[in-house]
Amino acid sequence: MTPRLHAPVELAAGHEADLPPNATRHVQVLRLQPGAELTLFDGRGGEWRAEVLAIGRKDVRVRAIEAMPVERELPMRVVLALGMPANERMDTLVEKATELGAAAIQPLVCERSVLRVAGERAEKKAAHWQAIVIAACEQCGRNRVPPVHAPLPLREWMASLEAGDAATQRLLLSLDDDARPIAAARRGGTDALFLSGPEGGLSEGELALARSRGFAPVSLGSRVLRADTAPLAALAVIAALEAASSPGGAA
The missing domain is CATH 3.40.1280.10 (SPOUT methyltransferase, trefoil knot domain)
Structure with missing residues (x-):
């Protein structure tokens, strides 16, 4: 299963970004390698297919590939x-x-x-x-x-x-x-x-x-x-x- 991570960072097709600390630790714990696929979401709706570009001791850089307008909310609040x-x-x-x-x-x-x-x-x-x-x-x-x-x-x-x-x-x-x-x-x-x-x-x-x-x-x-x-x-x-x-x- 592709890991899903909360990443409240700016995402756009082809855009590269450093993951926030919590998501970085998650990638490191999972021992993912460059090229691994991720699903990222910023918490405001929809999600992104992304890939790991580089993994350092304290940071992980990713690239957003494709936006996926997926919603899994109840039909009412x-x-x-x-x-x-x-x-x-x-x-x-x-x-x-x-x-x-x-x-x-x-x-x-x-x-x-x-x-x-x-x-x-x-x-x-x-x-x-x-x-x-x-x-x-x-x-x-x-x-x-x-x-x-x-x-x-x-x-x-x-x-x-x-x-x-x-x-x-x-x-x-x-x-x-x-x-x-x-x-x-x-x-x-x-x-x-x-x-x-x-x-x-x-x-x-x-x-x-x-x-x-x-x-x-x-x-x-x-x-x-x-x-x-x-x-x-x-x-x-x-x-x-x-x-x-x-x-x-x-x-």
């Missing part, structure tokens, strides 16, 4: 806003959400959150998760790199939201009695903003705030899923629903 699970579970959540097609991830600090970060530590966490996203894109074939925003307190994030619009459906993962199954609540063809709580769930005040900002409660069933499982399951459900409703999709 699905943004995950979630109470961060503790320990390494957030790392796995970010990786799998990228593979499943999340358009962006907003980590949140909620009243019942175990993991609490702010300031410089929050920025470092976001940078760490962004690196995981890039690696996941290289592996799964995505050519658009979804951003992982710096963690914010839930109420601060809520205050920053603009008024709802018909193009984006706001959904709240909930166990409340009035929560509808995602398949029943979902408006096909619209973007989605999913809100999911941390290990202890959202507080009553946070739930009320979410509802007041237009988030409709939806359910994944009667089982209580972990904080790192629920948003991934919701993302997978939406992806499956859209695939089934698209031309040529399953009935």
Whole structure:
């Protein structure tokens, strides 16, 4: 399989460029040789067929050969806003959400959150998760790199939201009695903003705030899923629903 590397450099047919440090290390670890073929993507869409020209101790020079307008995104934007699970579970959540097609991830600090970060530590966490996203894109074939925003307190994030619009459906993962199954609540063809709580769930005040900002409660069933499982399951459900409703999709 041709190696896929994220290379946010200027690419044009016949253009030569030095790979950034992360991609350079990848080429060296794979022990590629001059003449080896690569697939490069800058994270903004499409990819390039390229070849290795030269490999030094600290740099790798490549030449772009052909642009390939390949897209592997979901037909709609699905943004995950979630109470961060503790320990390494957030790392796995970010990786799998990228593979499943999340358009962006907003980590949140909620009243019942175990993991609490702010300031410089929050920025470092976001940078760490962004690196995981890039690696996941290289592996799964995505050519658009979804951003992982710096963690914010839930109420601060809520205050920053603009008024709802018909193009984006706001959904709240909930166990409340009035929560509808995602398949029943979902408006096909619209973007989605999913809100999911941390290990202890959202507080009553946070739930009320979410509802007041237009988030409709939806359910994944009667089982209580972990904080790192629920948003991934919701993302997978939406992806499956859209695939089934698209031309040529399953009935």
